[in-house]
Structures are given as C-alpha cells and as structure tokens.
Amino acid sequence: MRNNETDKLRAYNLLKSRKCIRCLGPVTRGRKNCMNCLKKIATGNKVRGLKNNENGRCYICNALLDVISPASTISKRVKRIRMHCKKCILKKASRIYLGGSNKWKSLLELLDRQNHVCAISGLKIDIGSSATIDHKTPKVLGGENKLENLQWVHRDINLMKRDHTTSEFLLLCTQILNYQKGTGDYTCGADVSLDSIKQLALKQEAVWSLATQ
Numbered sequence: 001m002r003n004n005e006t007d008k009l010r011a012y013n014l015l016k017s018r019k020c021i022r023c024l025g026p027v028t029r030g031r032k033n034c035m036n037c038l039k040k041i042a043t044g045n046k047v048r049g050l051k052n053n054e055n056g057r058c059y060i061c062n063a064l065l066d067v068i069s070p071a072s073t074i075s076k077r078v079k080r081i082r083m084h085c086k087k088c089i090l091k092k093a094s095r096i097y098l099g100g101s102n103k104w105k106s107l108l109e110l111l112d113r114q115n116h117v118c119a120i121s122g123l124k125i126d127i128g129s130s131a132t133i134d135h136k137t138p139k140v141l142g143g144e145n146k147l148e149n150l151q152w153v154h155r156d157i158n159l160m161k162r163d164h165t166t167s168e169f170l171l172l173c174t175q176i177l178n179y180q181k182g183t184g185d186y187t188c189g190a191d192v193s194l195d196s197i198k199q200l201a202l203k204q205e206a207v208w209s210l211a212t213q
C-alpha cells in the first residue's frame with residue numbers, strides 16, 4: 001500500500017515537472033511518457049501481444065482464446081491479425097459505442113436478449129467473427145451512441161444496411177425480393193425511387209412508434 005502511494009506521488013511530481021516517468025526526459029504537458037518511451041512501450045506491448053496470440057491467448061489480457069483458427073488455413077497477412085478474447089472485444093466495443101469500456105456487460109446482455117442472433121436477419125452471430133454493433137437510427141441521421149439505439153447485427157447484413165434506418169433497409173429488401181419475383185406485387189411500386197422508399201419508411205416508423213406507446 002505504502003509503495004503504491006509513493007509511486008503515485010513520484011508520478012505526480014514527475015508529471016508536474018514535465019519529466020518522463022520512465023527515463024526522466026522532457027515530455028509534452030499532460031503526458032506521462034516521452035515520445036521515445038511511448039514508442040518502446042508500444043513495441044513491447046506488440047511483442048507481448050503477438051506472443052500471447054502465438055500461444056492461443058488474447059493479445060491484450062492473455063486469457064485463453066475460445067476459438068483458434070488453425071495456422072495452416074490462414075495466410076501470412078491474416079496471421080498478423082491480433083486475436084482478442086470476447087471480453088476484450090466487448091470492452092473495445094463498449095469504449096467506442098458507450099463511451100467507456102466498463103459498460104461491456106450491457107453489450108453482452110443485449111446479445112443475450114437477442115438470443116445470439118442478428119436483430120435484422122435472425123442469422124446466428126458470434127462475438128469476434130460475425131457479430132457487429134449497428135445503430136438502429138444511423139449516426140448520420142442523428143442516431144445516438146446509446147444502448148437503446150444499438151443492436152447486434154450480422155457483419156454482412158450491417159454492410160448492406162449501411163446508413164439506412166432498419167425500416168428503410170427492410171423496405172429495400174422487400175422491394176428487391178418483389179422485383180426479382182416479377183409477380184407485379186410490389187410493396188413500393190415497380191419503379192419507385194429510393195426517396196419514396198425513405199418516405200414510406202418514415203410513415204411506417206410513425207405507425208410503429210404509436211403502436212408501442
């Protein structure tokens with residue numbers, strides 16, 4: 001305990017006098033390490049992380065990985081991909097989408113509530129491979145980084161959905177299917193524009209939100 005406090009005091013004094021905590025060299029204001037040491041630390045982390053991966057363990061936390069791709073089936077380039085455990089993947093997603101890694105459990109709970117299937121397609125999804133986070137209302141349309149606006153979606157479905165709302169995407173899918181069937185039974189018309197699909201999606205969302213109120 002005492003050691004911990006002396007360390008803290010030392011770090012504080014070095015920070016105040018703008019000295020690197022590792023080599024006592026000059027640092028830019030507010031930083032703990034000089035650029036040289038930052039580089040060395042990053043290299044050290046990389047070496048350690050890749051070593052962890054070689055042993056079938058998480059790049060970051062060294063936990064045993066659940067699924068390891070057999071080395072023979074991955075190319076040289078893919079080999080350099082850093083493999084993370086599920087918890088570290090969730091922590092990173094939480095940092096990006098919920099503003100802090102400590103909320104990772106709520107992302108896992110969301111996936112549990114979805115029974116580990118894609119919220120749009122029902123395809124089975126797994127953290128670390130096919131599961132991605134999607135904004136129900138895209139950020140470009142003012143959708144927020146809040147749990148209520150997030151859903152787990154299959155990577156391929158997410159790529160197709162892009163900047164569309166879920167209802168726009170669903171209407172687009174039915175439009176495609178109906179057009180391909182060629183039965184003349186269209187949801188939005190035979191030669192409808194994307195804008196009118198978006199209008200229809202807006203109307204449908206209004207109906208849906210009224211129904212759930």
Ligand SMILES: [Zn+2]
Pocket residue numbers: 020021022023024025033034035036037038
């Ligand atoms: Zn330094």
Ligand SMILES: [Zn+2]
Pocket residue numbers: 058059060061062063084085086087088089
């Ligand atoms: Zn990990």
